[in-house]
Amino acid sequence: MTSMDLLSGLNPVQRAAVEMPEGPVLVVAGAGSGKTRVLVYRIAYLLENGIAPESIIAITFTNKAAGEMRSRVADLIGPTADEIWVSTFHSACVRILRREAPRLGYANSFSIYDSSDSLRLIRMILKDLNIDEKRLPPRGVAAAISNAKNKLMDAGLFSDFADNPYEKRIALVYTEYEKRLAEQSAFDFDDLIMRTVEVFDKHPDALARYQGRFRHVLIDEFQDTNHAQSRLATLLAGKWRNIFVVGDADQGIYAFRGATIKNLLDFERDWPEAKVITLEQNYRSTRTILDAANAVIENNAMRKPKALWTAQEGGERIVRYHGSDEHDEAAWVAQEVRKLSDQGHPHADVAVFYRTNAQSRVLEEAFNAASLPYRVVGGVGFYDRKEIKDMMAWLRAAMNPLDTISAERICGAPKRGIGPGSISKIQAFAASRVMPLGNAFDYAEEVDRLNKKARGGALEIGRILAHIRDLDHSGVPITDIVASTWEITGYMTELQADRSFESLSRQENLKELAGSAAEYDENTQQGSLTDFLELVALVNDTDEEEGEETGVTFMTLHNAKGLEFPIVFIVGMEEAVFPHMRSLADPEQLEEERRLCYVGITRAQERLYLLNAWRRRLWGPDANYNTPSRFLREIPDDLIKEADKKDLFTTRRTSVDKPKSVGGRDLSRFKVGAEIEHTRWGRGIIVDLRQSALGMEATIHFPDMGSDKRLDLTLAPIKVV
DNA sequence: CATTACCTGATTTTT
DNA sequence: TCAGGTAATG
Numbered sequence: 001m002t003s004m005d006l007l008s009g010l011n012p013v014q015r016a017a018v019e020m021p022e023g024p025v026l027v028v029a030g031a032g033s034g035k036t037r038v039l040v041y042r043i044a045y046l047l048e049n050g051i052a053p054e055s056i057i058a059i060t061f062t063n064k065a066a067g068e069m070r071s072r073v074a075d076l077i078g079p080t081a082d083e084i085w086v087s088t089f090h091s092a093c094v095r096i097l098r099r100e101a102p103r104l105g106y107a108n109s110f111s112i113y114d115s116s117d118s119l120r121l122i123r124m125i126l127k128d129l130n131i132d133e134k135r136l137p138p139r140g141v142a143a144a145i146s147n148a149k150n151k152l153m154d155a156g157l158f159s160d161f162a163d164n165p166y167e168k169r170i171a172l173v174y175t176e177y178e179k180r181l182a183e184q185s186a187f188d189f190d191d192l193i194m195r196t197v198e199v200f201d202k203h204p205d206a207l208a209r210y211q212g213r214f215r216h217v218l219i220d221e222f223q224d225t226n227h228a229q230s231r232l233a234t235l236l237a238g239k240w241r242n243i244f245v246v247g248d249a250d251q252g253i254y255a256f257r258g259a260t261i262k263n264l265l266d267f268e269r270d271w272p273e274a275k276v277i278t279l280e281q282n283y284r285s286t287r288t289i290l291d292a293a294n295a296v297i298e299n300n301a302m303r304k305p306k307a308l309w310t311a312q313e314g315g316e317r318i319v320r321y322h323g324s325d326e327h328d329e330a331a332w333v334a335q336e337v338r339k340l341s342d343q344g345h346p347h348a349d350v351a352v353f354y355r356t357n358a359q360s361r362v363l364e365e366a367f368n369a370a371s372l373p374y375r376v377v378g379g380v381g382f383y384d385r386k387e388i389k390d391m392m393a394w395l396r397a398a399m400n401p402l403d404t405i406s407a408e409r410i411c412g413a414p415k416r417g418i419g420p421g422s423i424s425k426i427q428a429f430a431a432s433r434v435m436p437l438g439n440a441f442d443y444a445e446e447v448d449r450l451n452k453k454a455r456g457g458a459l460e461i462g463r464i465l466a467h468i469r470d471l472d473h474s475g476v477p478i479t480d481i482v483a484s485t486w487e488i489t490g491y492m493t494e495l496q497a498d499r500s501f502e503s504l505s506r507q508e509n510l511k512e513l514a515g516s517a518a519e520y521d522e523n524t525q526q527g528s529l530t531d532f533l534e535l536v537a538l539v540n541d542t543d544e545e546e547g548e549e550t551g552v553t554f555m556t557l558h559n560a561k562g563l564e565f566p567i568v569f570i571v572g573m574e575e576a577v578f579p580h581m582r583s584l585a586d587p588e589q590l591e592e593e594r595r596l597c598y599v600g601i602t603r604a605q606e607r608l609y610l611l612n613a614w615r616r617r618l619w620g621p622d623a624n625y626n627t628p629s630r631f632l633r634e635i636p637d638d639l640i641k642e643a644d645k646k647d648l649f650t651t652r653r654t655s656v657d658k659p660k661s662v663g664g665r666d667l668s669r670f671k672v673g674a675e676i677e678h679t680r681w682g683r684g685i686i687v688d689l690r691q692s693a694l695g696m697e698a699t700i701h702f703p704d705m706g707s708d709k710r711l712d713l714t715l716a717p718i719k720v721v
Numbered sequence: 722c723a724t725t726a727c728c729t730g731a732t733t734t735t736t
Numbered sequence: 737t738c739a740g741g742t743a744a745t746g
Contacts, residue, residue: 062736063736089736090736115735193736254734254735254736256734257736355733356733358733415723418722419722422722538736539736556733557734558733558735559734559735580733580734582733583733618732619731
């Protein structure tokens with residue numbers, strides 16, 4: 001491909017950005033102005049001009065963005081693209097640390113602790129230090145440590161700066177936390193960045209290697225970088241000074257996580273010879289939508305003025321609907337989606353955004369009631385689920401015996417007669433032999449006063465871990481290792497013995513885990529278990545949502561960044577919901593909410609709907625009456641059209657159509673109030689029935705057991721009496 | 722040691 | 737509302 005062909009699809013400004021000579025470049029790119037395009041073409045341009053692919057590193061914020069960039073570059077220039085480092089900050093750092101970790105006294109097979117692992121560790125430390133969780137909430141400690149690490153403040157520095165009793169206590173915990181992470185050869189999320197920087201700071205030869213290699217450093221979404229990340233970028237680009245960053249200060253929505261748009265605003269100060277290019281033409285949205293977005297964002301005081309424009313004229317007016325409550329709001333969305341689909345708009349063209357994940361629930365109910373297809377992106381992470389964490393703990397414990405968090409976890413998954421008491425006995429033994437907990441199971445015979453059951457259980461755990469290691473060494477596909485693990489641990493058998501609804505969905509989840517392992521096996525020539533564990537640690541399931549694009553998409557506004565849809569609904573536009581309650585008191589946080597609103601609005605290509613509810617139940621028994629969001633007031637009236645309410649109630653949910661039979665079993669006799677008999681638990685009464693993803697879920701009260709059970713009717717061994 | 726029943730407690734966004 | 741931790745019980 002010639003240079004002419006390559007660049008022909010770009011406008012003059014985009015093209016100028018792509019063709020910038022070497023040296024630092026800042027591309028200020030408004031929403032929908034072709035930011036990703038510029039990055040992708042820049043890479044292609046560099047390659048065309050003789051830059052070796054392995055000397056380019058492109059860093060994005062999410063795995064999804066990295067994947068997209070990789071495939072778009074591959075589309076342009078073919079398989080050479082594989083040689084380029086296209087990754088997130090975190091995975092780039094892991095890649096560096098896999099090699100350099102020994103310099104920090106870590107094993108190459110280090111574990112990566114996610115936030116729930118860190119929280120668990122912090123709880124243990126609080127217990128050991130005899131600090132009451134009420135005096136020092138673990139979550140707060142975790143947040144403080146995370147913030148510190150994002151600012152490259154290690155425990156020592158933090159202690160030096162701690163000037164009140166509260167901070168001093170946190171400093172104590174932080175110090176111990178770091179010590180234990182090191183003992184367990186584990187990094188938490190924030191460590192991945194901070195400790196990579198530490199390697200570079202302490203070992204000039206390591207820094208020199210990467211600096212020499214990466215002749216071009218490209219960074220997407222620069223406004224979302226935190227101090228540690230921007231420092232890392234600065235270090236990497238330190239030798240060649242070819243740092244090409246793209247960002248939009250108006251779309252910075254991660255300050256709560258330590259991101260600071262200062263990095264973007266100070267770029268020219270940090271790189272005095274920098275060239276700046278501003279992309280202001282929007283190719284995505286209608287004039288109406290863009291006018292609304294601009295009108296909202298203008299209310300941010302702390303902002304450099306910038307106006308996006310579009311060549312598109314007019315467009316549909318923005319539709320407003322005032323729901324009476326959240327159910328009404330959701331039902332209205334559903335009926336409008338139905339109407340749109342009758343008019344020929346595919347469901348996949350529609351997205352519904354909300355501020356918090358909890359809001360998806362009502363929408364799901366409404367869409368189920370209306371039999372409309374949807375998919376929820378994000379929410380409770382797949383890898384956060386118990387069964388997944390349990391399975392991962394087995395694999396992690398096998399690969400990193402120092403990983404105490406995982407070793408403790410597997411003692412109870414499934415139960416083997418090893419309770420807290422036995423664990424501390426084994427731990428004491430391990431300590432006396434200077435041996436990691438993960439290796440101590442094999443020596444259970446030598447542990448003092450361990451009861452018989454625990455002893456046997458521990459020995460079995462030891463055998464299982466050895467077996468997993470064997471499988472890994474003999475190059476067995478990861479899929480088989482995963483499946484073998486849930487077999488030999490007895491985890492799957494235990495789940496299968498239980499016919500409850502939860503158990504079924506857990507089994508499904510485990511199979512899904514095997515599915516992602518299979519995907520890994522397919523895409524990797526010589527994979528290893530460690531490699532797979534790393535992938536799982538850094539990739540959350542929202543990233544890989546290929547496949548069915550048939551339904552309406554539900555997601556949080558944060559998740560929507562970087563995406564676009566012809567038709568967008570934003571629900572819950574009320575004070576205290578959006579802007580979120582926790583931001584109301586602080587002007588800076590409020591501006592972040594406004595940027596979030598800006599992001600949401602600019603996702604829409606053709607039509608935009610903004611909704612609020614007068615009355616909403618957020619948590620607990622009583623409802624909130626919130627005024628409409630200030631962001632609504634900031635949009636000029638002439639861009640907005642009020643929706644009429646008239647046909648709403650025709651589609652209100654009156655009854656849920658339940659399938660007569662699911663999975664070949666006749667369900668019509670199961671009704672609320674019906675008396676049934678269960679082969680194991682005896683007689684019971686159905687107190688609730690609901691349709692679920694997997695079939696029909698019933699809540700059944702068994703008087704003899706004194707408790708309710710949730711069962712799947714298609715599978716549970718029950719019959720109507 | 723395991724199970725269960727309560728009982729908190731906390732509720733934003735995520736690599 | 738709900739999940740996760742803890743206390744009480746088998």
